Amino acid sequence: MDYIGEHLLPGQLGHFFIVLSLVASLVATFSYYKATQSKIDTDAAYWKRLARFSFITETISVFAIFGILFYIIQHHLFEYKYAWQHSSLSLEFKYMFACFWEGQEGSFLLWSVWHCVLGLVLIKTGKSWEAPVMTVVSFAQLCIATMIAGIYIFDQKMGSNPFILLRDSGVLDNAPALHLNFDVNQALKPDYMSSIKDGNDLNPLLQNYWMVIHPPVLFLGFASTIVPFAFAVAGLWTKKFSEWIKPALPWTLFSAAVLGVGIMMGAAWAYESLTFGGYWAWDPVENASLVPWLILIAGIHTVLIYTHTGYSLRSAYLFCILSFVFVLYSTFLTRSGILGETSVHAFTDLGMNVQLYLLLYLFIWGAAIVSAKDLNQKVTTFVVAAALAVAARYIPYPVVSFIALILGLVVVIYQVQKQVPTIIKEESGSSREFWMYIGSLIFFLSAMVIIGITSLPVLNSILNIKKAAPENQESLYNQIHIFVAIIIAVLTAVTQYLKYKETSRRFFWKKLAFPTFISMVAGALVVYFGNINYNKEGPAFLGAIWLAVACSVYAVIANVSYIWLGLKGKLKLSGGSISHFGFGLVLLGILLSSSKKEILSYNIGGIPIDFGTESKEKTGENLTLVKGLPMKMGKFDVTYVSDSAHPKKQQWYYRIHFKSRTDNEEFTLLPNAFVNYKGNEGMMANPDSRHYFTHDIFTYISALPNPEKNQDTTKFNTRTLKAGDTVFYSRGWMILQNVVAKDSLPEKIFGPGGSLHEAPLKMFSKSGSIFTLTPRLAFSRGEFLAAPDTIPSEGLVVKLEKVNPDNSIELGVKESGAVLEYVTLKAYKFPFINVLWAGIIITAIGILISMVRRIQLNRSAKE
Amino acid sequence: MKKIHIVLLVFIAGAIAVLISFLQTTATYDTVQTAKDKPGKFVHLMARWDKSQPMEYDALKDPNYLSFIATDTLGQSVKVIYRNPKPENFEISEKLVLKGKYTTDGYFECKSIQTKCPSKYKDDMSAAQKKVQGASETYPTNTETK
Incomplete structure (x- = not known):
């Protein structure tokens, strides 16, 4: 049957390229595998040529898929479910990208595109590592390609296809008016498209410029963690156990910089457009992206220890492998719907849980298989892996699936311990590597604790229990990490002053005395004048905050000093110090902004209009403003002046005027809210903030009058x-x-x-x-x-x-x-948040400086 | 044993202790009855807003006071007081996770409300379907021509 008004060509092309990318990545994986395994040079070269050709074909296909899907969204081809579900005619062009990656399929594509780009760079620069490393990358591409394939294999649906037509997706099945004779059992009307006038639109909360730019950066970070992983696996596979470290180091640094910036861009988005009241809420989705980064940082430090001293090679393996494994685990957590009860912003279940689980399974056991000692062991590992897969499939207890994954990791760890050489002699307690290693361990364990707590829903499903998050979950995270912050800050400050192998006490103190003294003074001043009175968690916690603030001041000062004292101001060499300086600022910014965050809209009872009811004694965090009536809020007189509507959307902007009583400061904020958006009763608010050098004033609408309830019944x-x-x-x-x-x-x-x-x-x-x-x-x-x-x-x-x-x-x-027009809002003051943002940027710059230096070192070593 | 191994063991023991203590502080998912059975204990109450009963929220009187009746799947109800504005998506949510305590004064003192609705951050199939059907309501839906 032909339908009127459909554009089928883009979808057909899309399907074609999806199939092509599946085949090409399969061929690339196989050929790179053969190129790695082949002992004869001419054979290896032949396979490598084929593999490169396939990978480039794969790249072209992925870019084509990306382009076609974007074309469909941009041209409002609502006959495609993806465009209908995620976009609308009124959506501004800049948000077209945001709705591209709102869905699972689009975000998988983004991931895949970055793998392609990274893959091309690896082909160009990988040399002898190209074949094994690219085997892993191509295999990842194959896995992601199945996620968007939407094909059936033995009745098992593989992936979710972004090019599915609306009429094939089941959405229209229950709409009688679109069917012949108004009977849902009959075919659709040929002109059904004339009733599909507009799409579902992008979720209003995602209509924000951060949502356009933060996912690409974050996904580049996620995608790049595969490179250190692939190098580590390649080291185990080719039995060149230590040579991979040097080429992998710049990649690890790159990954850490980009992933770190990506996470914090997500935090900035939460800060600017969500009403969580901050940039970090220990939400499972945030945690899931933080954990691989923490492990990656541990990885960088152990890799550095190895390059300078020969110690901690095994740990370098583990951290590089685990950071990617936890990227996959995060993917499982956020996309499987298992966080449904605990997170406000995970994706929904697309029925791909088995596939998401397999992603983890295949990479862990794949690494176990290729790292086996000889062919015999490889076959044995493969048989065990296959047997466990069958067991996980047919034994109806999730705990079996979990054990299968853990066993895989155990095998990988066993192979690392068994095969990778290590130094028996103990590190000296006065050596730099010893304390760097301690720092790495703390990062890693912090990651394990965070992911452990976040995984409560997984634990529930494995053990078939039903435990809920405790009352004080957030303070639990904070209490643990205040101590992590203290230790890490001190290590960050001190460790660079130690030398590798052995440091004489005199040398250490001679160099460190000056910055330590300055920091003690500065830290004391900050704590004394900083007015930090965070009393929600008792005096012990406040003391810990003071200590942590002083320690992060120490980290800042000691690292800046080291650029001159240790490195004589050579910026090219001081990537490490710069990034540690930035990290010190990050800690300081987090501590100050969180502990000194003030709620401005504190309020006792209602507004001072007597409505005949006794005002409630409880203080609340929200304040109601009647139009035109100034209210006291902190040092400001705040007035709700007027409102205006978005020309196309059910979105209102509220003009809130702030006027200081103590000085001449005066400004207007424009928080906005979607009201009864798309027929959904209720509202969704977007904050607005005023940025100062030292603090931000941040406000959002928390309640609006309900026009129905406020029917005017009084008479004249x-x-x-x-x-x-x-x-x-x-x-x-x-x-x-x-x-x-x-x-x-x-x-x-x-x-x-x-x-x-x-x-x-x-x-x-x-x-x-x-x-x-x-x-x-x-x-x-x-x-x-x-x-x-x-x-x-x-x-x-x-x-x-x-x-x-x-x-x-x-x-x-x-x-x-009823004639009262009013808004209820919540307002915060965030002090020193710019310290945090600046710290992030400086950390990333420092890491990138190190990366450039490592690339140069690698090059000159080869010449 | 190397120094580093000792440190390692201490740290791992610390991490495990933290995780175990976390597991011991976890709360439970409860129904109205089981929440009432343990007053003063922090629970996650799974319920729905009973729309047939009046909801009390007047931002002019007090923007930090919301009170409504919640009903669980077993049909039991409890009065809920939440000292905050109405959460976003409250009206359209199909299910509420009410985190708080049942007090001896006979109501549920709620600290935070998590709304479970099909639309927030999520692919909204059912609401979207409604929309398609809604768009076509102008057509007769029960004519039969043979």
Whole structure:
């Protein structure tokens, strides 16, 4: 059957390229595998050529898929489910990308695109490592390709295809009007597309520029963790156990910089557009991306230890492998829907849990198989892996699947321990490597604790229990990490002053004495004048915060000093110090902004209007502002001035004016909210903030009047008045100034014999404000039309009802809460948040400087 | 034994201790009845907002006071007080996870509400379907022509 108005070509091309990418990545994986295994040079070269050709084909296909899907979204081809589900006609062009990666399919594609780019760089620079490393990357590409394939293999659906048509997706199956004879059992009408006028639109909370730029960076970070992993596996596979370290190091640094920036860009998005009240909420999705980064940092330090001293090679293996394994585990957590109960922003279950589990399974056991000692062991490992897969598939206890993964990891660790050489001699306690290793361990264990707590839903499903997060989960995270911060800050400050292998005490103290002294003074000053009184968790915690603040000051100062004391100001060499300096700032920024965060909108009871009910004694964090009525909030007088609507959307902007009582500071914030968006009752708010050098003022709408509930039921109270007469109302009085009859009215509008009267009133409120009200009454074309006037902040409406021949009037007066226009908002002050953002940027720059230096070193070593 | 091994063991023991203590502090998912059975204990109450009962929230009186009746799947109800504005998506959520305690004063003092709805961050199939059907409501839906 042909349907009218469909554009089928892009979808057909898309399907073609998906199949092509599947085949190409399969061929690339196989050929690279053969190129690695082959002992004969000409054979290896042949396979490598084929593999490169396939990988480039794969790259072209992935880019084509990406381009076609973008074309579909951008041209509003709503016959495709992806476009219909994630975009709409009114969506601004800049958000087209955001809706591209809103869905699972789009974000998998993003991941895949980055793998392609990284793969091309590896082909160019990999030399002898190209074949084994690219085997891993191509295999990852194969796995991701199946995620968007949407094909059936033995009744098992593989992946979710982004090019599926709306009419094939099942969405329209229950819409009788779109079917022939209004019968859902019959075919769709040929012109069904004429009823699909607009898409579902991008979730309003994602309509934010951070959502356009942070996923690509974050996914580049995720994608790049495969490179250190692939190098480590390649080392085990080719039995060149230590040679991989040097080429892998710049990649590890790159990955850490990009992933770190990506995570914090996500934090910035949460800060700027979500109403969590901050940049970090220990949400499972945030944790899941932090954990691989922490392990990666441990990886970098152990790799560095190895390159300088020969120690900790085994740990370098483990951390490089585990950081990628935890990327895969995070993928499972956030995309399987298992976090449904605990996270506010995981993806929904697309029925791909088996596939997501397999992703983890294949990479762990794949690494176990290729790292086996000889062919015999390889075959044995393979048989065990296959047997476990069958067991996990057919034994209906999730714990079996979990054990299968853990066993795989155990085998990998066993192979590392068994085969990778190590130094028996103990590190000296005065050596740099010893303390670097301690730092790495702390990072790793912090990662394990975070992922352990985050995995509670997984534990529930494995053990078939139902445990819920404890009341104080957040403070648990904070209590642990305040100590992690203290130790890491001190290690960051001190360790660079130690030399590799052995440090003499004199040398150490001679260099370190000066920065330590300065830091003690500076740290004491910051703590003393910093006014840090975070008392939610008791005095011990506050003490820990003070200590941590002082220690991070130490990290900042000691690392800046080291650039001169240790490296004589050579910036090229000081990547490490710069990134540690940045990291010190990150810690300091986190500590200061979190512990000194203030809620400005603290409020006792309701607004100071007497509604006859006793005000509640409890303080709350939200404040209601009546339009036009200034309220005290911290040092500000805050007024809700006006609001305006988005021209195309059900989105309102609220103009909130802040005026300081103590100085001349004055500004307006424009928080906005989607109200009853797309027929969904309720609202979704977006914050607005004012940035200062030392702090941010941050506000968002937390409640709005409900128009239905506030139906105006009060009646007008009519009085007869003459000019000069006074009327009292509950909160003041008003005086009728005079009664004016307007003349020379346009006959076109008023018709013959029309009239218009105005009755200006001067109103004196008990609060001291004076207003003018001008109700009007028109007689037009034989009909009376009243135009009442309102003072919203007083809840007062007056209506001119009649003008008598003796120039007295009948005035209707009404007092009603329903005329009040108000917003409820929450406002915060975030001090020193810029320290955090600056710290992130400096850390990333420092890491990238190190990366460049390592690349140069590798090059000159080869020459 | 190397120094580093000792440190390693101490750290790992610390991490395990933290995780075990975490497991011991975990709360439980409860129904109205089981939450009432342990007043003063922090629980996750799984329930729905009972829309047939009035909800009390007036931002003018007090923006930090929301009170409503929650009903669980077993049909039992409890009064909930939440000292915050109405959470986003409260109206459209199908299920609420109410984190808090049942008090001896006979109501559920809620510390945080997690709304479970099909739309937030999630692919909204059912609401979208409704929309397609809604768009076509102008057509007669029960005519039969043979």
